[in-house]
Amino acid sequence: xxxxxxxxxxxxxxxxxxxxxxxxxxxxxxxxxxxxxxxxxxxxxxxxxxxxxxxxxxxxxxxxxxxxxxxxxxxxxxxxxxxxxxxxxxxxxxxxxxxxxxxxxxxxxxxxxxxxxxxxxxxxxxxxxxxxxxxxx
Numbered sequence: 001x002x003x004x005x006x007x008x009x010x011x012x013x014x015x016x017x018x019x020x021x022x023x024x025x026x027x028x029x030x031x032x033x034x035x036x037x038x039x040x041x042x043x044x045x046x047x048x049x050x051x052x053x054x055x056x057x058x059x060x061x062x063x064x065x066x067x068x069x070x071x072x073x074x075x076x077x078x079x080x081x082x083x084x085x086x087x088x089x090x091x092x093x094x095x096x097x098x099x100x101x102x103x104x105x106x107x108x109x110x111x112x113x114x115x116x117x118x119x120x121x122x123x124x125x126x127x128x129x130x131x132x133x134x135x136x137x
Contacts, residue, residue: 012129013051015120016089016112017042018105019098021057022077042096042123050129054092056085056108086111094118096126 017039025031039055046053060081068076085108089095095112097105097119109119120126 013093013118013126014091015046015051015053015094015096015126016085016092016108017046017053017055017096017098018085018102018108020100020102021081021104023100023102023104027074039098042098045123046096046126049123049126051094051126053096054088056081056088059088060084082107089115089117092117094120094126096120096123 019039020035021039022032022035025035036055036057039057043053043055063084064076064080067080082104085104089108089111092112094117095109097109098121112119
């Protein structure tokens with residue numbers, strides 16, 4: 001296990017979680033949902049290291065629903081999911097690429113590299129950021 005180290009970054013990182021979403025599901029909504037839950041399961045560990053997690057589907061799904069109703073077919077998915085993810089990456093500081101075959105996640109990593117973002121393959125690689133206990137105003 002890597003030794004914890006505190007970040008010298010001036011702020012917490014916005015970390016995109018990239019991994020399988022539709023890959024290997026054959027369009028089965030239950031399997032897609034299970035993949036999304038797996039992506040989301042990395043959110044708390046990222047947050048506990050002091051950073052802000054995001055899954056691109058959290059942003060893309062409402063856009064896809066607005067474009068096509070509740071049934072986002074492959075055409076709608078291809079039209080919106082990847083462009084949304086790539087725009088979102090322009091706002092991110094890093095990507096956590098979780099295990100599993102995914103052409104979309106691989107494209108996210110390639111785009112993140114082009115943008116000069118940090119790429120991690122394990123939550124424990126993320127630097128620790130001092131967590132404040134600020135309860136607000």
